[in-house]
Amino acid sequence: MRALAWHGRHDVRVDTVDDPEILNPRDCIIKVTSTAICGSDLHLYDGYIPTMQAGDILGHEFMGEVVEIGPKSTLKKGQRVVVPFTIACGSCYHCGKHQYSACDNGLPADNQDIAQELYGQPMSGLFGYSHMTGGYAGGQAEYVRVPFSDVGPIVIPDGIEDDKVLFLSDILPTGWQAAENAQIEPGDTVAVWGCGPVGLFAVQSAFLMGAERVIAIDHFPKRLALAKRFGAETINFEESAVYEALMAMTGGIGPDAVIDSVGLEAHGFFVDNVIDQIKKSTFLGTDRAHAIRQAIIACRKGGRVSMPAVYGGLVDKFPLGAFMEKGLTLKTGQTHVQHYMPALLNAILEEKIDTTFLISHRMDLEEAPQGYKMFHDDQNEVTKVVLKPGFN
Amino acid sequence: MSQSPTDHTDDAPPTTWKKGDPIAAEGLPTTTGDSIVGRTVTINRPAAELFAYFRDFTNLPRFMENVVSITPIDATRSHWVVKAPAGRTVEWDAVVTDETPDRVIAWTSEPSADVANSGRVEFRDAGARGTVVTATIVYDPPAGIVGKIVAKMFQREPAIQARRDLRRFKQLMETGEIATGSFTRKQHDEEFA
Numbered sequence: 022m023r024a025l026a027w028h029g030r031h032d033v034r035v036d037t038v039d040d041p042e043i044l045n046p047r048d049c050i051i052k053v054t055s056t057a058i059c060g061s062d063l064h065l066y067d068g069y070i071p072t073m074q075a076g077d078i079l080g081h082e083f084m085g086e087v088v089e090i091g092p093k094s095t096l097k098k099g100q101r102v103v104v105p106f107t108i109a110c111g112s113c114y115h116c117g118k119h120q121y122s123a124c125d126n127g128l129p130a131d132n133q134d135i136a137q138e139l140y141g142q143p144m145s146g147l148f149g150y151s152h153m154t155g156g157y158a159g160g161q162a163e164y165v166r167v168p169f170s171d172v173g174p175i176v177i178p179d180g181i182e183d184d185k186v187l188f189l190s191d192i193l194p195t196g197w198q199a200a201e202n203a204q205i206e207p208g209d210t211v212a213v214w215g216c217g218p219v220g221l222f223a224v225q226s227a228f229l230m231g232a233e234r235v236i237a238i239d240h241f242p243k244r245l246a247l248a249k250r251f252g253a254e255t256i257n258f259e260e261s262a263v264y265e266a267l268m269a270m271t272g273g274i275g276p277d278a279v280i281d282s283v284g285l286e287a288h289g290f291f292v293d294n295v296i297d298q299i300k301k302s303t304f305l306g307t308d309r310a311h312a313i314r315q316a317i318i319a320c321r322k323g324g325r326v327s328m329p330a331v332y333g334g335l336v337d338k339f340p341l342g343a344f345m346e347k348g349l350t351l352k353t354g355q356t357h358v359q360h361y362m363p364a365l366l367n368a369i370l371e372e373k374i375d376t377t378f379l380i381s382h383r384m385d386l387e388e389a390p391q392g393y394k395m396f397h398d399d400q401n402e403v404t405k406v407v408l409k410p411g412f413n
Numbered sequence: 414m415s416q417s418p419t420d421h422t423d424d425a426p427p428t429t430w431k432k433g434d435p436i437a438a439e440g441l442p443t444t445t446g447d448s449i450v451g452r453t454v455t456i457n458r459p460a461a462e463l464f465a466y467f468r469d470f471t472n473l474p475r476f477m478e479n480v481v482s483i484t485p486i487d488a489t490r491s492h493w494v495v496k497a498p499a500g501r502t503v504e505w506d507a508v509v510t511d512e513t514p515d516r517v518i519a520w521t522s523e524p525s526a527d528v529a530n531s532g533r534v535e536f537r538d539a540g541a542r543g544t545v546v547t548a549t550i551v552y553d554p555p556a557g558i559v560g561k562i563v564a565k566m567f568q569r570e571p572a573i574q575a576r577r578d579l580r581r582f583k584q585l586m587e588t589g590e591i592a593t594g595s596f597t598r599k600q601h602d603e604e605f606a
């Protein structure tokens with residue numbers, strides 16, 4: 022089959038590799054019909070995520086048609102499914118609590134060592150996201166082996182086009198969980214850093230959960246314009262001072278809840294960010310964390326901090342004092358995708374949530390390297406790239 | 414030199430002690446080595462089910478990476494074949510030294526064994542969370558040719574090997590399968606070779 026493989030920093034290629042096979046009883050194989058490039062993939066592309074190996078197949082946002090099933094799969098050949106990016110067993114203690122991204126059994130035993138050392142306990146597996154998260158071949162490919170197919174994939178009714186439901190795999194539940202973690206109360210003002218796909222779904226979700234105002238922060242006019250479309254007010258951090266603007270816009274109180282949907286590659290010429298970049302390039306620190314610092318400082322006293330953005334290692338100059346003194350609450354984590362899929366599928370079918378607005382580019386899987394480059398180099402124009410095998 | 418177990422004032426399990434004599438405290442035979450490894454995992458299944466699976470030693474090679482086969486000789490004795498360097502294997506007989514149904518199983522290699530070792534696995538009911546499984550292994554630390562075999566038997570570090578084997582046991586019991594990141598049969602066979 023053809024598949025997009027990582028070969029190094031800013032070097033991804035479509036290679037011909039072996040087709041996947043059923044290896045465990047609960048597996049299925051799907052033939053991919055649509056797959057997206059995620060902001061998280063850019064962290065791999067930029068070489069920020071350790072334990073990548075040349076030839077690793079990327080992609081964790083995908084859907085397709087079931088073409089093979091293991092004896093314990095509950096799917097049927099020919100069904101169309103969206104696959105969650107978190108690989109979870111459905112039968113451990115954490116899965117029982119719907120904390121799917123904390124599944125005990127998603128990671129192969131040997132791959133659990135790194136996370137156990139680094140984080141204290143291993144997390145669930147992830148598709149196409151380094152060996153630390155299981156070394157699973159991803160979905161930017163013609164075919165994928167999907168473990169635990171009896172609990173992960175969600176079946177899509179006929180007649181609903183891929184583009185409407187594809188984002189159930191990751192960014193829609195991620196934006197939703199981000200808003201849920203912000204514990205929004207009626208009348209709240211919520212500030213969202215980053216108007217990428219995650220931030221834009223967090224904006225929509227926050228309004229659906231009763232936020233009165235949402236303030237969206239980014240520096241790309243087109244992305245800010247999308248946030249405005251859903252009713253957000255905007256701050257362009259290249260044009261205005263973020264903290265000062267937020268204070269002025271909230272009567273000096275600060276937002277009731279803040280959401281960091283930027284992550285470890287924050288842009289901008291901020292002093293702490295520049296120091297972080299120097300440290301990153303000299304291996305003194307791993308994560309650039311400007312947005313989360315600014316969010317904590319801006320948040321109102323007793324407010325809530327939600328952090329869907331991905332961090333992998335250590336940061337310094339974390340404003341722990343402000344966090345403690347103001348009595349803030351922080352909620353974060355990889356998304357428990359399986360938990361949110363059924364309700365969000367209904368919300369899409371009932372047209373309560375708009376998903377297709379996000380897609381700026383549709384390309385053939387063969388053009389994936391070009392898609393990565395565009396998404397990386399021109400985030401203003403490129404909001405989401407969807408790859409379709411055999412599109413041309 | 415070594416302190417008696419009673420010198421300890423805290424409740425930490427002996428295998429995590431920085432001082433004292435954890436082997437004696439665990440009641441394991443010191444004749445089989447002077448290094449001890451302990452690992453604990455919680456498995457979301459009833460103790461009786463876990464005990465029954467484990468007590469049938471023929472099942473152990475499914476999740477113990479370096480054990481090729483275990484053949485029962487009689488009710489308490491079994492013959493173990495374990496991977497050794499250069500594609501060879503090493504074999505010994507082991508005898509069950511302690512057994513309480515659904516609670517404890519312990520074994521030790523017979524004195525004639527080249528690779529002295531012993532192990533004990535406890536199953537403790539943990540209510541809604543399932544069963545806490547604690548494995549304790551006593552072995553000789555790597556030295557000489559026998560040490561090399563021991564090192565191979567436990568792959569890298571015995572502690573890491575025991576941890577990985579327990580994780581596979583948990584996966585098998587909770588999910589009915591052992592997770593793999595491979596996507597072809599060939600990769601999978603190499604991974605578990």
Ligand SMILES: NC(=O)c1ccc[n+]([C@@H]2O[C@H](COP(=O)([O-])OP(=O)(O)OC[C@H]3O[C@@H](n4cnc5c(N)ncnc54)[C@H](O)[C@@H]3O)[C@@H](O)[C@H]2O)c1
Pocket residue numbers: 059060061062063064191192195214215216217218219220238239240241244258282283284285286287288289311312328329330331354355356400
């Ligand atoms: N928790 C999860 O399970 C999960 C799932 C998917 C993605 N993520 C993470 O969420 C984050 C966002 O993902 P995405 O796909 O939307 O990524 P993206 O790269 O498309 O969007 C990030 C946006 O942040 C903006 N930004 C950069 N620096 C900023 C700053 N200082 N202030 C405000 N905005 C700034 C960028 O201009 C960009 O528009 C990433 O870290 C990604 O890894 C997490």
Ligand SMILES: [Zn+2]
Pocket residue numbers: 059060061062081082106191192
């Ligand atoms: Zn993603």
Ligand SMILES: [Zn+2]
Pocket residue numbers: 109110111112113114115116117123124125126127
């Ligand atoms: Zn699980």
